[in-house]
Amino acid sequence: MSTDSSGVLCHHFDNIQQQQSAARMGMWLFLVTEVLFFGGAFVAYTAYRIWYPEAFLAGSSKLILGFAAINSVLLLTSSLTITFGIHAAHRGDEKMLKRFLLVTILLALVFLGIKAKEYYIDFQEHLIPGTLFITPVHEGHPSPAEEFEAMGVNPGHVQLFFMFYYCMTGIHVLHMIVGVGLIGWLYFLATRGYFKHKERFVYVEVTSLYWHFVDMMWFFLVAILYAAGPHKSLF
Amino acid sequence: MHNEDAGAGPEPSNASYFLIYGLILALIGAQVLVSMNSASIGGAAIYLNLLIAGAQACLLAYFFMHLKGADNLTWLIAGAGLFWIAIMFILMLNDYLTRQIAAY
Numbered sequence: 001m002s003t004d005s006s007g008v009l010c011h012h013f014d015n016i017q018q019q020q021s022a023a024r025m026g027m028w029l030f031l032v033t034e035v036l037f038f039g040g041a042f043v044a045y046t047a048y049r050i051w052y053p054e055a056f057l058a059g060s061s062k063l064i065l066g067f068a069a070i071n072s073v074l075l076l077t078s079s080l081t082i083t084f085g086i087h088a089a090h091r092g093d094e095k096m097l098k099r100f101l102l103v104t105i106l107l108a109l110v111f112l113g114i115k116a117k118e119y120y121i122d123f124q125e126h127l128i129p130g131t132l133f134i135t136p137v138h139e140g141h142p143s144p145a146e147e148f149e150a151m152g153v154n155p156g157h158v159q160l161f162f163m164f165y166y167c168m169t170g171i172h173v174l175h176m177i178v179g180v181g182l183i184g185w186l187y188f189l190a191t192r193g194y195f196k197h198k199e200r201f202v203y204v205e206v207t208s209l210y211w212h213f214v215d216m217m218w219f220f221l222v223a224i225l226y227a228a229g230p231h232k233s234l235f
Numbered sequence: 236m237h238n239e240d241a242g243a244g245p246e247p248s249n250a251s252y253f254l255i256y257g258l259i260l261a262l263i264g265a266q267v268l269v270s271m272n273s274a275s276i277g278g279a280a281i282y283l284n285l286l287i288a289g290a291q292a293c294l295l296a297y298f299f300m301h302l303k304g305a306d307n308l309t310w311l312i313a314g315a316g317l318f319w320i321a322i323m324f325i326l327m328l329n330d331y332l333t334r335q336i337a338a339y
Contacts, residue, residue, distance in 0.1 A: 047332065080252060083299055212300045215295060220292070232271075
């Protein structure tokens with residue numbers, strides 16, 4: 001399907017710049033659909049946040065802000081390393097490209113590990129909408145529902161907050177897993193010498209666009225879910 | 236931006252990326268500070284947090300996602316995304332927030 005001697009340029013493009021621009025534009029168009037995909041959840045959150053502000057603040061204060069801050073730093077650092085990966089690919093330096101891709105994957109896996117730990121802690125504390133929410137955590141201790149009721153907050157509304165928390169962070173985690181898969185694929189290609197042709201750096205670049213977008217969504221999730229309510233300590 | 240060997244590429248300044256990285260790190264710290272003091276800040280805390288998240292997103296998009304050196308078409312697509320999300324927010328909230336809350 002290629003017309004140039006290196007096999008990089010596909011036959012339906014006039015030149016490599018046009019091909020690279022098309023790849024970038026395709027990813028940007030996809031990201032616009034992603035904005036609207038996340039946007040639906042953000043709009044719904046906004047409506048309920050305006051209706052039940054006290055319940056959402058109370059729910060947010062139960063989340064572990066320290067984990068969110070660490071994860072923000074991890075994700076931001078992974079954005080930096082994948083950007084350096086583009087530079088390495090642009091230079092045709094596959095060795096450095098592989099290193100940067102590997103570090104990016106490792107940072108993402110640590111993020112996912114922390115998120116899993118956080119979900120587990122939430123589960124242990126019965127901060128899950130449904131039957132667990134009204135079940136005492138330990139013998140003789142109040143359930144989360146009773147605890148929130150004692151604070152003068154409607155437990156049903158707090159459960160709504162946690163529904164948003166799990167749905168939105170769950171969608172984000174799903175995007176992270178897809179991103180790790182894509183970066184893993186780039187790593188595999190790099191081991192096969194695919195990026196010896198440095199024109200192919202654009203494939204690292206378009207994957208990085210997706211990765212930065214996932215990072216961006218996380219910053220907004222931290223703002224509306226973790227940092228929204230008052231916290232006395234980080235952990 | 237244009238390189239005859241490899242086509243259009245990222246700007247090759249690592250120092251500027253580290254600077255942006257540092258700025259966003261500082262904003263993460265600011266977000267934590269706002270949240271830890273939100274009891275005294277009051278209702279403005281959520282707006283401050285969203286402002287910080289917006290600044291982080293702008294820095295990421297402009298520098299890390301290379302909007303800085305992007306062509307007009309890319310800016311148009313990014314702008315269209317913002318425009319459509321604005322429509323979604325305005326029309327949906329215009330409906331839900333003007334209904335009787337008792338109905339829910």
